[in-house]
Amino acid sequence: MARLNEGDVAALRFLPEVLRRAGYVDTFAVHGALHVRFDRVEQHLGAVPEPLRTLVRLFMLGAPVAAAAARTALPTELCAALLRLGVLVEADGQLSTAGLSLVPLLGQLAFVPRQTGTTLLEEEFVLAARVTPPPGARCLSLCAAHGLAALRCATLASRVVAVEINPILVGCIELTFALNSLEDRAQVREGDLYAALAADERFDYAVAETPVMPFPPALVSPAAAADDDGAAVFRRVLGELPRVLAPDGWAQILASSVGDETGPHLAAELARRAGELGLRIVTTVPARIPLDPRSELFELLASGSAAAYNLDEGDVRERLRTNFATRNVKYLYSMVLTLHPASDRHAPRSTRMAHFVPSGGFWFR
Ligand SMILES: C[S@@+](CC[C@H](N)C(=O)[O-])C[C@H]1O[C@@H](n2cnc3c(N)ncnc32)[C@H](O)[C@@H]1O
Known part of the structure; x- marks a missing residue:
C-alpha cells in the first residue's frame, strides 16, 4: 500500500459517500446487518442494477471488473486517487482492489482482506456490535x-489504540481509520499485545478478540510452544488487563473454549483468576457446537490443520482424537466476557450466563 498523501486521503474519504448514495450498504444489509454472507451477495448480484453492480463486485466481493465500467461508476478524480494509493490496481483492461473488500458496519465502511463465502468476520461483527465504551x-x-x-471505539469514544500482530491487517486498519476521518483519535500499532503499549498508558475501556485454538498448537506446528493448550494468548490478555485499566475501567473479551456437557473448561480457570487478579468477570455463553470426532467441526479442524502444515491428515486426526479424549472435549463454546476491577463494595467474582440451545448458531441464536 502506498504512503497516504493528503490529497489522496481527501479523495478516499469521498468513496463511502459515492458508495452509500449508489445503494451499496443496502445491497449488503438486505442479507442481514451482522451476518456477513458474501456468497449470498454474489448469488443475488443479478438483481442489482448497473453501475451499483460494478461497485459491489469491485469493492464488496473484491472481484476484477472491466476498467471502462469502473471508470463509469466512479468519479474520475476518485478513481485516479484510489489507483495512486494502491487501493485499486489496473491489469489487462481490468480494475481490482488488490485483495481488499470494503464492508459496511453500522453506518461505516471498513477495509478487510477479500472475503469469500461465509467468513470468519462474523465473530468480529459480533464483538463490534457489543462495543459500548463510555x-x-x-x-x-x-x-x-x-x-x-477499534473502528466502533474510535467513533463512540474519544480515542483508541489498536494492537495487531499481522502487518497486513495493520495496513487495513490504517486505511479504515483514514477512510472514516479518524486518524487524529485512532492509532494502530503493529506489535505483540501489551508490549506495544508505553509503560504508563492506561485505558478506560478495552476490547479483545482473542484467538483460542481448540487444541494445543504443538500438535500440528513444530514452532508452537509445547506448554500451550491453545489458550496462551487469551491468558496473556487476561493476566495483564488489570495493569492497563484505569481505576473505573472495564473490558470486553470475545473468546471460545473447549468444554464438556457441564460447560466451557475455561470457566473454572476464570473463577480462580478472578480472585487472583482482583476482577469481577461476567461470562455470557451464547452457544456451543459439537467437537467430538464425528462432528463437522472436528473434520474441518483436522483437514484444515493438515493442509496448513502439510501433514498427514490421518495422523492429525488421530492426535486430535487422543488429545480430545484425554481432556474430555465434547463441544466448542463461544464466550463473551465483561471484566472490571473489583472494589471495596464488590468483591472479585466470576459469574456465568448460558444461553445455548442445541440447534443454535455459534455467535447468534
Ligand atoms: C480471533 S483472531 C481474529 C479472527 C478474525 N475474525 C479472522 O477472521 O481472522 C484474533 C487476532 O489476534 C491477532 N493476534 C494473535 N496474537 C496476537 C498477539 N500476540 N498480539 C497482537 N495480536 C495478536 C491475530 O493476528 C488475529 O488477527
Missing part, C-alpha cells in the same frame, strides 16, 4: 484483527 473513554483494542471493534 463517552470520552480512552480505548484499547487488543488482537484488533480487521479493526472493526
Whole structure:
C-alpha cells in the first residue's frame, strides 16, 4: 500500500459517500446487518442494477471488473486517487482492489482482506456490535484483527489504540481509520499485545478478540510452544488487563473454549483468576457446537490443520482424537466476557450466563 498523501486521503474519504448514495450498504444489509454472507451477495448480484453492480463486485466481493465500467461508476478524480494509493490496481483492461473488500458496519465502511463465502468476520461483527465504551473513554483494542471493534471505539469514544500482530491487517486498519476521518483519535500499532503499549498508558475501556485454538498448537506446528493448550494468548490478555485499566475501567473479551456437557473448561480457570487478579468477570455463553470426532467441526479442524502444515491428515486426526479424549472435549463454546476491577463494595467474582440451545448458531441464536 502506498504512503497516504493528503490529497489522496481527501479523495478516499469521498468513496463511502459515492458508495452509500449508489445503494451499496443496502445491497449488503438486505442479507442481514451482522451476518456477513458474501456468497449470498454474489448469488443475488443479478438483481442489482448497473453501475451499483460494478461497485459491489469491485469493492464488496473484491472481484476484477472491466476498467471502462469502473471508470463509469466512479468519479474520475476518485478513481485516479484510489489507483495512486494502491487501493485499486489496473491489469489487462481490468480494475481490482488488490485483495481488499470494503464492508459496511453500522453506518461505516471498513477495509478487510477479500472475503469469500461465509467468513470468519462474523465473530468480529459480533464483538463490534457489543462495543459500548463510555463517552470520552480512552480505548484499547487488543488482537484488533480487521479493526472493526477499534473502528466502533474510535467513533463512540474519544480515542483508541489498536494492537495487531499481522502487518497486513495493520495496513487495513490504517486505511479504515483514514477512510472514516479518524486518524487524529485512532492509532494502530503493529506489535505483540501489551508490549506495544508505553509503560504508563492506561485505558478506560478495552476490547479483545482473542484467538483460542481448540487444541494445543504443538500438535500440528513444530514452532508452537509445547506448554500451550491453545489458550496462551487469551491468558496473556487476561493476566495483564488489570495493569492497563484505569481505576473505573472495564473490558470486553470475545473468546471460545473447549468444554464438556457441564460447560466451557475455561470457566473454572476464570473463577480462580478472578480472585487472583482482583476482577469481577461476567461470562455470557451464547452457544456451543459439537467437537467430538464425528462432528463437522472436528473434520474441518483436522483437514484444515493438515493442509496448513502439510501433514498427514490421518495422523492429525488421530492426535486430535487422543488429545480430545484425554481432556474430555465434547463441544466448542463461544464466550463473551465483561471484566472490571473489583472494589471495596464488590468483591472479585466470576459469574456465568448460558444461553445455548442445541440447534443454535455459534455467535447468534
Ligand atoms: C480471533 S483472531 C481474529 C479472527 C478474525 N475474525 C479472522 O477472521 O481472522 C484474533 C487476532 O489476534 C491477532 N493476534 C494473535 N496474537 C496476537 C498477539 N500476540 N498480539 C497482537 N495480536 C495478536 C491475530 O493476528 C488475529 O488477527
